[in-house]
Amino acid sequence: MKNLIAISGKGGTGKSTLAALLVRRLTAAGVRPVLAVDADPNACLAALLGLEAAGTIGGLREAARPVKDAPGTMPKAAEVELRLNEILVEGEGVDALTMGRPEGPGCYCYVNALLRDGLKRLSTGYAATVIDNQAGMEHLSRLVTAKVDALLVVAEATVPAARAARSILELSQGLPMKIGKRVLVWNKVRGEVGREAAEVVAGLPLEGTIVLPWDERLAELYATGRGLTAEACGGPEIDELLKMCGFMNTTRVR
Ligand SMILES: Nc1ncnc2c1ncn2[C@@H]1O[C@H](COP(=O)(O)OP(=O)(O)OP(=O)(O)O)[C@@H](O)[C@H]1O
Numbered sequence: 399m400k401n402l403i404a405i406s407g408k409g410g411t412g413k414s415t416l417a418a419l420l421v422r423r424l425t426a427a428g429v430r431p432v433l434a435v436d437a438d439p440n441a442c443l444a445a446l447l448g449l450e451a452a453g454t455i456g457g458l459r460e461a462a463r464p465v466k467d468a469p470g471t472m473p474k475a476a477e478v479e480l481r482l483n484e485i486l487v488e489g490e491g492v493d494a495l496t497m498g499r500p501e502g503p504g505c506y507c508y509v510n511a512l513l514r515d516g517l518k519r520l521s522t523g524y525a526a527t528v529i530d531n532q533a534g535m536e537h538l539s540r541l542v543t544a545k546v547d548a549l550l551v552v553a554e555a556t557v558p559a560a561r562a563a564r565s566i567l568e569l570s571q572g573l574p575m576k577i578g579k580r581v582l583v584w585n586k587v588r589g590e591v592g593r594e595a596a597e598v599v600a601g602l603p604l605e606g607t608i609v610l611p612w613d614e615r616l617a618e619l620y621a622t623g624r625g626l627t628a629e630a631c632g633g634p635e636i637d638e639l640l641k642m643c644g645f646m647n648t649t650r651v652r
């Protein structure tokens with residue numbers, strides 16, 4: 399996958415909001431098309447982008463299980479890729495893919511591997527891919543094995559959120575996955591990040607840290623279930639973050 403940004407962090411820290419802000423900013427700067435992958439069972443990325451999810455990968459899993467003795471069926475990887483294309487939702491410069499919840503019992507290792515392969519192939523057609531994850535790294539490592547260009551770990555400026563970010567970042571070091579740049583994103587910050595929280599993450603091998611201030615308009619959007627608007631679309635820190643990750647050399651165009 400080229401230009402792959404993965405977002406992780408404790409629950410409720412603002413991962414999905416950040417994913418949507420990044421997608422909007424990339425497309426506005428002409429980095430198109432972007433593939434937005436919602437890898438959280440509690441899907442909301444498409445909605446934040448003002449799109450309606452047409453289906454989920456979870457819904458495909460059952461149907462995509464290997465069929466024994468079914469001569470003439472399509473090779474599974476190609477079938478999965480085709481089905482991924484069917485549930486893609488198209489927006490302005492962006493396509494959204496929603497994982498959803500797995501359905502039915504049984505082992506999905508085989509299908510998971512196919513999905514990983516399908517996603518890898520699908521994403522080659524995009525200028526960048528942004529993956530919004532569940533808290534933790536396990537999910538991501540099931541979805542992507544080879545390489546993540548930028549891992550963004552989101553934390554509120556509290557000691558518990560900083561501890562969660564630290565453990566995610568430490569865990570990421572032991573994964574069989576090449577991670578280009580690791581950035582810590584302090585989010586919903588009112589004033590400054592306190593010394594206690596900052597000390598928790600001291601010494602981690604980071605490309606850098608970014609502070610995103612508390613933004614009442616973003617909180618309101620969420621409360622009313624709306625997607626990002628021209629007014630609620632983040633500040634210059636989003637550009638800074640993308641530049642830190644090496645994704646954009648352009649200046650802010652809005
Ligand atoms: N910078 C911000 N300023 C104000 N509110 C914010 C900001 N970023 C996110 N929020 C709010 O925080 C809440 C959680 O955001 P979001 O759903 O993006 O978090 P999440 O980490 O994806 O959560 P989950 O772990 O449940 O998936 C939402 O109400 C959202 O509007």
Ligand SMILES: [Mg+2]
Nearest residue numbers: 413414438442
């Ligand atoms: Mg989320």
